[in-house]
Amino acid sequence: MRNCYYLPLSKKEIQTKIKIFDDCYISQKNTPIRRFAIQNVIWAQSQNFYAAEVFAKYSLLEWELFLNFVEEQKNEIEKSIHLIDYPIKIREYSDKIFLKFNT
Numbered sequence: 001m002r003n004c005y006y007l008p009l010s011k012k013e014i015q016t017k018i019k020i021f022d023d024c025y026i027s028q029k030n031t032p033i034r035r036f037a038i039q040n041v042i043w044a045q046s047q048n049f050y051a052a053e054v055f056a057k058y059s060l061l062e063w064e065l066f067l068n069f070v071e072e073q074k075n076e077i078e079k080s081i082h083l084i085d086y087p088i089k090i091r092e093y094s095d096k097i098f099l100k101f102n103t
Contacts, residue, residue: 006043006052014040014051032085039087069101 009017014037021033037051044052058066070077076097083090 003057004054005057006047006054008044008047008049009040009051009053011050035085035087066101073097073100 018033018037021028021031025031040051040053043054044050080090080093080097083093
């Protein structure tokens, strides 16, 4: 992915991230935040730190194009909600949608 950046996180920072999420987003108790935290650890496997928060950096124009794309793909994106507990399937599905944006 182009413009892909990461923020290194320690084990303590991951634990704090989970605690803050649990404390602040009570209505989101069913969100698999621990699975997301594990993904942060997986992303950092080839690096010299415990975990990484990965993000893309876009210009204002790129954000505008991306947000328009998301609006156009809204129905397709909404179909992915039932995949939330299947990391491989949701990755494949979202990759398929995101590739349309990059072509």
